[in-house]
Amino acid sequence: MTTCTTDDCNRQTALYLCTDCIVELDSLLADVGPLLQFIGGAIDQTAVTRSPGASGGGGGVAKSRPAMNVDAYLLRAWLHQLPARAYEEAADNAKAGEILYMARDWVGKARDLVWGPEDSRVYGRCEEPLDGEAEGDDPIPCDGRLVAHPDDITVKCPECNAVHNVSDIMDKLRHKVRGEPMPPAGVRELLRAKAKAIITKKDIENWVSRGKLAYVLDHVSSISRDRKIYYPGDVLKVFEDMRARSRALM
Numbered sequence: 001m002t003t004c005t006t007d008d009c010n011r012q013t014a015l016y017l018c019t020d021c022i023v024e025l026d027s028l029l030a031d032v033g034p035l036l037q038f039i040g041g042a043i044d045q046t047a048v049t050r051s052p053g054a055s056g057g058g059g060g061v062a063k064s065r066p067a068m069n070v071d072a073y074l075l076r077a078w079l080h081q082l083p084a085r086a087y088e089e090a091a092d093n094a095k096a097g098e099i100l101y102m103a104r105d106w107v108g109k110a111r112d113l114v115w116g117p118e119d120s121r122v123y124g125r126c127e128e129p130l131d132g133e134a135e136g137d138d139p140i141p142c143d144g145r146l147v148a149h150p151d152d153i154t155v156k157c158p159e160c161n162a163v164h165n166v167s168d169i170m171d172k173l174r175h176k177v178r179g180e181p182m183p184p185a186g187v188r189e190l191l192r193a194k195a196k197a198i199i200t201k202k203d204i205e206n207w208v209s210r211g212k213l214a215y216v217l218d219h220v221s222s223i224s225r226d227r228k229i230y231y232p233g234d235v236l237k238v239f240e241d242m243r244a245r246s247r248a249l250m
Contacts, residue, residue, distance in 0.1 A: 001243050005097030014197045014240055017090035019233070021100055026086035027170075028103040031122045032079050034145050035110045039079070042072040042113045072113055078106045087179065087233075091194040121150045123169045126157040178233035181216055187232050197239050204235065213238050 004011045004018040011018035017025065082103055083089050089096045111121075123146040129139035144159030148166065156163050182190070184204050191197040207213035208228075213235065215228040 001240070005095065006100050007097060009097070012240060012243070014191070014236060014243075015090040015194070016092075016094055016096040017086070017100065019237055019240075021097075022086045022090045025089065025096075025100045025103055028100075028107045029082060029084065029086055030124045031107050031111065032082055034122045034124075034147075035107065035114055036076065036079055037145075038114050039072055039076050039110060043069050043076065069113075071109075075106060075110050075113065078102070079110060082106065115147070122147050123155055123164070123166065126160060126162055126164070128157065128160050128162040130160060178231035181229040181231050183227065183229050187230050187235050190232050191236055191239070197236060199235065199239055203239075204230070207235075207238050207242075212241075 001012055001014055003009075004013050004021055005016045006018075006021045009018060009021055011020065013019070015022075083093075083099065089099050093099065115122075126142040126144035126146055128142040128144075130142050131139065142157060142160045142162065144157035144162075146155045146157060146164060146169070148155035153166055154163050155166060155169070179190075184201060188199050188201070188204075191199060204213065208215060213230065215230050217228060
């Protein structure tokens with residue numbers, strides 16, 4: 001158990017980022033793809049300037065325009081340096097807090113440059129199932145970009161017109177942080193390797209019986225016993241909570 005590596009965050013965690021900082025980083029990284037897609041327009045923006053001696057009436061001679069927006073060009077290069085996933089950084093990168101700091105700065109500046117300050121917020125891709133191109137094909141996820149004002153509670157896809165609740169989108173984001181569900185032995189091995197968290201089989205059984213840990217059923221059969229599987233992120237959160245409670249009682 002250690003402290004989150006993000007500056008000014010004093011939360012206890014077994015990873016290099018606490019759960020709240022993982023969610024924040026994942027939210028920032030979700031904007032990187034759309035920003036890279038549209039930042040080219042900002043790079044190509046140019047402005048005609050007047051000579052210093054020009055009068056207020058616009059009588060000056062137009063000077064040559066800059067070849068590109070250098071700030072936007074640098075931002076594009078910096079955005080390419082950001083990782084794809086937050087959880088891997090939290091598990092493996094001892095400087096994950098610095099990654100979050102840079103993502104806050106670079107993504108924030110890119111948002112202002114591409115969409116304007118506080119005018120819109122990107123919530124990722126729509127992914128609403130569309131009809132396949134041919135009969136029998138699997139549904140194709142809609143690739144529409146979800147953009148809304150920060151205060152909006154819903155966002156409408158410009159491609160398929162599906163309406164999404166922002167709260168549902170954020171729940172899906174937090175779900176990604178939980179990882180893929182797996183059997184208890186796999187969870188314990190993963191967290192021991194990635195988070196240096198030593199968790200026993202009895203610990204998990206105890207947390208489940210006390211209602212602190214939820215599980216899902218991977219296999220239901222009338223012959224064999226049901227197999228319970230768990231989200232690694234859920235197990236890690238309970239582990240961190242229990243450790244913090246033990247420390248408080250010491």
